[in-house]
Amino acid sequence: MEIQQIPNAEVPDDLALAAIALEYATWPTKKPDLRSEAEKVRTYRNRSVGRQAFFAFDQKLLGYAEIFPRVIHTSKGSIKIMGLGSVCVDLEARGSGLGRKLVEACFDAVDKSNADVCLFQTGVPDFYKKFNGKCVTNVFVNRTDPDDPEKNPFWDDYVMIYPSSYNWPSGIIDLNGKGY
Numbered sequence: 001m002e003i004q005q006i007p008n009a010e011v012p013d014d015l016a017l018a019a020i021a022l023e024y025a026t027w028p029t030k031k032p033d034l035r036s037e038a039e040k041v042r043t044y045r046n047r048s049v050g051r052q053a054f055f056a057f058d059q060k061l062l063g064y065a066e067i068f069p070r071v072i073h074t075s076k077g078s079i080k081i082m083g084l085g086s087v088c089v090d091l092e093a094r095g096s097g098l099g100r101k102l103v104e105a106c107f108d109a110v111d112k113s114n115a116d117v118c119l120f121q122t123g124v125p126d127f128y129k130k131f132n133g134k135c136v137t138n139v140f141v142n143r144t145d146p147d148d149p150e151k152n153p154f155w156d157d158y159v160m161i162y163p164s165s166y167n168w169p170s171g172i173i174d175l176n177g178k179g180y
């Protein structure tokens, strides 16, 4: 199955809705998502400028992932990163190589972008280690948060970079925006 890469702004409405449904099935919230379809699509399109979406589609959407550019602030100055998020495969399609195809497509796009490195949080570090990801242990903050600028904006147990060979700075990292 080929992975389709589509700029966020150009994703057709039905695919955007399928992506939102797959994300919701993967990470259900306590409350049902009562937004109208139009509202869901509108929010999806506004996720961020320069975001690229990756779809694994076979009759229905089986896998999804996103990358998006951001500038973060480190002890070595500001660097351009690509964030990686929403990596998910339909429960019934797991274990057949779709996750691999999605992540390889995302990391290939990172390689071709002008970002220095890819940065993401995860609960499954061993999965990403297969694709040359590496765990980092910096303190992360979000100084754009007026209420709690020193709070860790990430919530998963692990933060990783790709490629593992990147000369990642030590010290505090200001994510310069919300966690993802």
Ligand SMILES: CC(C)(COP(=O)(O)OP(=O)(O)OC[C@H]1O[C@@H](n2cnc3c(N)ncnc32)[C@H](O)[C@@H]1OP(=O)(O)O)[C@@H](O)C(=O)NCCC(=O)NCCS
Pocket (backbone or CB within 6 Å): 026, 086, 087, 088, 089, 090, 093, 094, 095, 096, 097, 098, 099, 100, 101, 121, 122, 123, 124, 125, 126, 127, 130
């Ligand atoms: C993690 C996830 C995307 C993997 O998708 P998948 O299609 O099942 O993965 P693949 O079949 O492509 O597996 C590729 C390789 O990773 C391994 N792998 C898969 N899931 C793994 C996990 N949770 N931990 C460690 N290794 C894992 C597979 O064994 C396989 O290894 P191999 O090539 O040596 O045989 C999928 O399980 C998922 O959607 N999980 C829930 C959401 C999630 O945790 N996403 C990651 C958020 S950061």
